Amino acid sequence: MAKKTEAPIVVPSEKPSIEAFREAIQHVLMKEHGAPELVAKALLELEDAYVRRALDEDWGTEGNAFSLVLDVADEIAIAKPADEPRWIKVEKDTLSFKVNDQTGNYLDALVKLGLHGETRNEVAKAMMARGIESAFPLLTAKGLVTLR
Numbered sequence: 001m002a003k004k005t006e007a008p009i010v011v012p013s014e015k016p017s018i019e020a021f022r023e024a025i026q027h028v029l030m031k032e033h034g035a036p037e038l039v040a041k042a043l044l045e046l047e048d049a050y051v052r053r054a055l056d057e058d059w060g061t062e063g064n065a066f067s068l069v070l071d072v073a074d075e076i077a078i079a080k081p082a083d084e085p086r087w088i089k090v091e092k093d094t095l096s097f098k099v100n101d102q103t104g105n106y107l108d109a110l111v112k113l114g115l116h117g118e119t120r121n122e123v124a125k126a127m128m129a130r131g132i133e134s135a136f137p138l139l140t141a142k143g144l145v146t147l148r
Contacts, residue, residue, distance in 0.1 A: 010012060015059045015060070016055075018052060018055060019049065022044050022051060025072050025073045025076075027042065028069060028070060028073035029044075029077055033077040036130055036133050038134050038136065039133050039134075039136050042137040042140055044076070045074050045137075046140070049075045050072075050075070051072060054068065054071075054072050076110055110127070
């Protein structure tokens with residue numbers, strides 16, 4: 001069987017549609033900044049004017065379309081790559097709960113994967129934060145939470 005090789009990425013010389021530009025930024029927010037899809041979409045909605053202005057005014061001036069996408073994603077991201085997730089920041093409160101055997105097994109399996117932490121507590125904290133983050137767009141839409 002022949003080896004598959006990835007096709008080289010071609011940077012379009014023409015300015016992309018706003019939808020394509022937003023999709024590229026959303027991808028970077030999710031893959032490089034760890035934003036859940038709903039949070040990435042909410043950030044793009046909240047920063048719509050900035051994203052449109054960047055596309056209209058900066059396309060072609062940055063020297064590279066990819067650097068513009070990365071720059072915009074970095075600017076609107078809440079958490080930085082490789083940082084501890086800071087989507088939800090709780091300083092004084094502590095949440096404690098007991099898990100059943102099945103949930104404990106799920107946490108142990110996630111620990112083995114190493115994607116969300118190195119201990120049950122780290123994994124549970126990350127998963128709890130992800131669950132809370134999924135409500136962020138609704139809270140923002142209802143005016144109950146605002147970005148600072």
